[in-house]
Amino acid sequence: MTISNQKTDMSVFENYESEVRSYSRSFPTIFEKAKGYQLWDKQGKDYIDFFAGAGALNYGHNDDAMQQRLIEYIQSDGLLHSLDMATNARAAFLQKFNEVILKPREMDYKIMFPGPTGTNTVESALKIARKVTGREKVVTxxxxxxxxxxxxxxVTGNAFKRHGAGIPLTYSMAMPFDDYMDGIDSLDYLEKMIEDGGSGIDLPAAVILETVQGEGGINAASFEWLKRVEELCHRLDILLIVDDVQAGCGRTGTFFSFEQAGISPDVICMSKSISGSGLPMAITLIKPEYDIWGPGEHNGTFRGNNLAFVTAAEALNHWKTDAFSESILSKSELFKKRLNQFVDEYPELQGEVRGRGLMLGIASAKAGLSGQLAEAAFERGLIVETSGPDDEVLKMLPPPMIDEEGIEKGLDIIEESIKAVLGKEEVTV
Structure with a gap:
């Protein structure tokens, strides 16, 4: 998605920044301020945010309580950088995560800080699975x-992103996701391939999955499918890794996206909204029996982001009761009702509503349409992106703290954009 009619001077980015930049092309304005579910650019134009830092801002921009904790911590000369040395901020997060998240769910995991990003937690999960099992292959x-x-x-499917590696990507094997092929039971296929001595596939170390595929097109696995994956892994002594980097921290309604499926992954990957504030932070949750790392066997300079620990601990206050979770689920119903109306009222979209919680999208069979809708929405004051292998999905990730007024305004902009792109705008004389 590229917008040629730039709203402000973007030449500094064009002149000095690498061609790899992405979102500054999709949203070509210079943002200056953000609060809650809104952003403002240098010229004072306001935007509703249905993007939320690609899912890194589930509690909105610049939450008051998190801001205050940061100010207090900085003014007290608290450590900003500490590798994995013990700090008060680190201890406070560990204790609160255990008390507010793990214990109420009867979950027993060791918490690892692998580095500051989602890819860091995935790398650590792959390494521990191979270390535990002594096997190499991973099913994705x-x-x-x-x-x-x-x-x-x-273990990523997108051909464009895989090509960027510049080398062969090995030690993984791709299997069909839930409902990938009409009339084909993907788990029967997976089970047959793993157990058949003539398939050419070795017994894998792990299976890694997202319960809702975000970048892949908002594909939501059924709870039944997830349960069957877990059963297969347990039966064959394969570790189950759930990548909850984007779908976690309440995005689908519950803190972990897999809770309603009733499964218990061996390893859980989290990043994006785990810090609460958008500060870089990631954690890997490992069942204690698999936590067999040697000290320093996996490390990194920035695995001690104390500012992120401070805001992460504050964010956990949202999960002391069920109120936040319940509000996400009710807002999801409001969203889905309008999205389904769009699909019904505008058949030219050739649309399909996908997703769970506030991780939603409209997939269009019409090539290029979703990108046009995202462009039109930006021009009207809404930040929204596309996803899927062909950018065929208009992907909506509003911060779950958004109120109903913000939801309705954002959805109104989407409808206006649909009318504009389809040539159905009313002409006033």
């Missing part, structure tokens, strides 16, 4: 996205 799924470093790319 069609349209998966797990990150941009070499190990994470090896």
């Amino acid at each position: 799924f069609t349209n998966a996205f797990h990150g941009m470093t070499i190990g994470a790319l090896s």
Whole structure:
């Protein structure tokens, strides 16, 4: 998605920044301020945010309580950088995560800080699975996205991103995701391939999956399918890794996206909204029996982001009761009702509503249409992106703290954009 009618001077980015830049092309204005579910550019134009930092801002921009905790911590000369040395901020997060998230769900995991990004937590998960099992191969799924470093790319499906590695990506095998092929039971196929001595596939170390594929096109696996994957892994002594980097932290309604499926992954990858504020942070949750790392066997200079620990601990206050989770689910119903109306009222979209919670999208069979809709929406004051292997999905990730007024305004802009792109705008004389 590229917008030629730029709203402000973007020449500094064009002149000095690498061609690899992406979102500054999709949203070509210079943003100056953000609060809650809104952003403002240098010229004072306001935008509703249905993007939320690609899912890194589930609690909105510049939350008041998180801001205050940061100010207090900085003014107290608290450590900003500490590698994995013990700090008060680190201890506070570990204790609160255990008390607010793990214990109420009867979950027993060791918490690892692998580095600051989603791809770091995926790399650590792949390494621990191979270390535990002594096996090399990892099963991934069609349209998966797990990150941009070499190990994470090896379990990512997107051909364009894989090509960027510049080397063969090995030690993984892609299998069909839930409902990838009409009339084909993907798990029967997976089970047959793993158990058949003539398939050419070795017993894998792990299976890695997203419960809702974000970058892959908002493909939501059924709870039944997820449960069957877990059963297959347990039966064959394969570790189950759930990548909850984008779908976690309440995005689908519950803190972990797999809770409603009733499964218990061996390893869980989290980043994006785990810090609460958009500051870089990632964690890898490992069942204690698999936490067999040697000290320093996996490390990194920035695995001690104390500012992120401070805001992450504050963000966990949203999960002390069920109110936040319940509000996400009710807002999801409001969203889906309007999206289904769009699909019904504008058959030219050739659309299909996808997703779960506030991780939603409209997939269009019409080539290029979703990109046109995102462009038209930006021009009207809405930040929204596309996803899927052919950018065929208009992908909506509003911050779950958004109120109903913000939802309705954003959806009104989407409808206006649909009318504009389809040539159905009313002409006033």
